[in-house]
Amino acid sequence: MTVLYAVSRDARTKPFGPHVLDIDYGAEERRIETFLSQSVARGLNRRGVVVGVSGGIDSSVCVALATRALGASRVFALLMPEKEGSDDAMERAKRLCERLGVTYAIEDIGPTLAASGAYARRDAAIRQMLPDFGPGWRHKIVISGMFDRARIPHFHLVAEAPDGIRHTMRMPTDIYLQVVAATNYKQRIRKMTEYYHAERLNYAVIGTPNKLEYDLGFFVRGGDGLADVKPIAHLYKSQVYAMAAHLGVPEEIRRQPPSTDTYTLPQSQEEFYFALPYPQADLLLYAMNNGVPAESIAPALGLDLEQVATARADFAAKKKAAHRILRDAILITDSEVGAESPQADAVQ
Amino acid sequence: MDAFSDTTDELVATRESDEKTAAEDDVRNKVRVYILDSILLGTSEKLDDGASLLDAGILDSTGTMELVAYLEDAFGLTVFDQDIVADNLDSIDRICAFIQRAGKTAQQ
Numbered sequence: 001m002t003v004l005y006a007v008s009r010d011a012r013t014k015p016f017g018p019h020v021l022d023i024d025y026g027a028e029e030r031r032i033e034t035f036l037s038q039s040v041a042r043g044l045n046r047r048g049v050v051v052g053v054s055g056g057i058d059s060s061v062c063v064a065l066a067t068r069a070l071g072a073s074r075v076f077a078l079l080m081p082e083k084e085g086s087d088d089a090m091e092r093a094k095r096l097c098e099r100l101g102v103t104y105a106i107e108d109i110g111p112t113l114a115a116s117g118a119y120a121r122r123d124a125a126i127r128q129m130l131p132d133f134g135p136g137w138r139h140k141i142v143i144s145g146m147f148d149r150a151r152i153p154h155f156h157l158v159a160e161a162p163d164g165i166r167h168t169m170r171m172p173t174d175i176y177l178q179v180v181a182a183t184n185y186k187q188r189i190r191k192m193t194e195y196y197h198a199e200r201l202n203y204a205v206i207g208t209p210n211k212l213e214y215d216l217g218f219f220v221r222g223g224d225g226l227a228d229v230k231p232i233a234h235l236y237k238s239q240v241y242a243m244a245a246h247l248g249v250p251e252e253i254r255r256q257p258p259s260t261d262t263y264t265l266p267q268s269q270e271e272f273y274f275a276l277p278y279p280q281a282d283l284l285l286y287a288m289n290n291g292v293p294a295e296s297i298a299p300a301l302g303l304d305l306e307q308v309a310t311a312r313a314d315f316a317a318k319k320k321a322a323h324r325i326l327r328d329a330i331l332i333t334d335s336e337v338g339a340e341s342p343q344a345d346a347v348q
Numbered sequence: 349m350d351a352f353s354d355t356t357d358e359l360v361a362t363r364e365s366d367e368k369t370a371a372e373d374d375v376r377n378k379v380r381v382y383i384l385d386s387i388l389l390g391t392s393e394k395l396d397d398g399a400s401l402l403d404a405g406i407l408d409s410t411g412t413m414e415l416v417a418y419l420e421d422a423f424g425l426t427v428f429d430q431d432i433v434a435d436n437l438d439s440i441d442r443i444c445a446f447i448q449r450a451g452k453t454a455q456q
Binding site: 144153170171172177313321 | 405409410413416437
C-alpha cells in the first residue's frame with residue numbers, strides 16, 4: 001500500500017500528527033530566497049519588492065525573507081494603520097523594519113477609508129440590526145455551527161456597547177454581505193497603496209498568504225489576494241511560525257496569536273473563518289491534500305469521525321471559494337463557463 | 349345508512365388528503381421556483397428533488413443564508429440557529445419536510 005503522506009521516515013513509523021509538517025528550515029529558507037530573487041529579477045523584471053507589514057507573523061516572515069534574498073536596500077516596507085487597527089501591531093512592525101534595516105513608510109489609510117464611506121456603509125448595515133450601534137461600540141463577526149451536528153456555517157455579529165454589554169445576533173444575509181463588503185475596503189485600499197509605491201519604484205508586490213489562507217480562500221479579491229509573488233503560499237501556518245523562529249523574527253511577533261485585525265473587537269482567525277485553531281486546521285488541510293484517511297485524522301485532531309467529515313466538507317467548500325476569489329475573469333473563449341476549476345482539474 | 353356515512357367519511361378524508369397534497373405541491377413548487385429563479389438565475393438546470401444542493405455547488409454558505417431568509421419570509425417561519433443543518437436544507441425534499449415540521453411547531 002502506498003503511504004501518501006510519508007514525507008519522512010517518522011511518518012511511516014509514527015501515527016499521523018504534527019510531525020508530518022516538519023521540514024528543513026535552512027534548506028527551505030534558501031529555496032524561497034532563490035525563488036524570490038529569480039522571480040523578481042527574471043520573472044517580473046523588477047528591481048525590488050514592496051511588502052505591507054502588519055506586525056503579524058506572515059508579513060514579518062515575508063519581509064525577513066525578502067531582505068535576505070534581495071538585500072535591505074531593495075525592500076520597501078509599508079505600514080498602513082487605520083483608526084480601528086492595533087497600535088501595538090504597528091509598533092511591532094516598525095521595530096521589525098528598523099531591525100532589518102529596510103526603508104519603510106507609514107501610510108495612514110484611515111482618511112481614505114472614511115472618504116470612501118467604508119466605515120459609514122458598514123455602520124449603516126449594522127444599525128439595521130442594532131439601531132443604537134455607533135461611536136464607542138466595538139464589533140466582530142464570528143462563524144457558528146461548524147461542529148455541532150451537521151450544521152451549515154453561518155455568521156453572528158458580536159457587538160459590544162460602550163457600557164460593555166454584548167449583543168450576539170445572527171446576521172441576515174444582506175447585512176452580513178454589506179458589512180463584509182464595506183470592511184473589505186481596508187484590504188483593497190492597502191493593496192492600492194502598495195501598488196502605488198511598487199509602480200513608483202519599479203518594484204514587485206509581495207503577497208503574504210500562508211498555505212492555509214491561500215488554499216482556503218482567506219483573502220479578499222483585489223485586496224490581500226492580489227500580488228506579483230507569494231513566497232510563503234506553500235507553507236502551512238505552523239511552518240510559518242517555525243520559519244519565523246529560524247529567521248530570528250522577534251519573539252514579540254511570534255508569540256502573538258493569529259488575528260484578523262480587521263474588526264474592532266479582538267477576533268481570532270478561527271472564530272471568523274477556519275473554525276479550528278491553526279495547528280488543527282493545518283493538519284486537516286495537509287491530510288486532505290495528501291489523501292490521509294479520516295480514521296487517521298480523527299485521533300490527531302481530537303475529533304470524532306463525524307466532526308472530521310463535517311470539517312472536511314467545510315474545507316472543501318472553502319477551497320472552491322478560494323478558486324473563485326483567485327481566478328482570472330471568465331472569458332467567452334473558456335470552453336466551460338460553468339466549470340469550477342478547469343486549470344486545477346487539468347493539473348490534478 | 350351506515351354504509352353511506354362511511355362513504356361520506358371516506359370522501360371527506362380523501363378531500364382533506366387531496367387538499368393536503370395540493371398544499372404540499374404548492375410549497376414544493378415555490379421552493380423549486382425560488383432555487384431556479386433566485387439562486388440559478390433562470391439558467392436551465394435539471395433539479396432533482398432529492399439531490400444535494402450543497403454537493404452540487406448550488407448552495408454555498410451565503411446561498412444557504414439567503415434560502416433561510418426566503419423561508420422565513422415566504423412561509424412565515426422562524427428558522428433557529430439549530431435548524432440550519434444539512435438535514436433540513438440540503439435538497440428540495442428536505443426543505444419541504446422542514447417547512448412542514450417548522451410550520452406545525454409554529455402552530456402549536
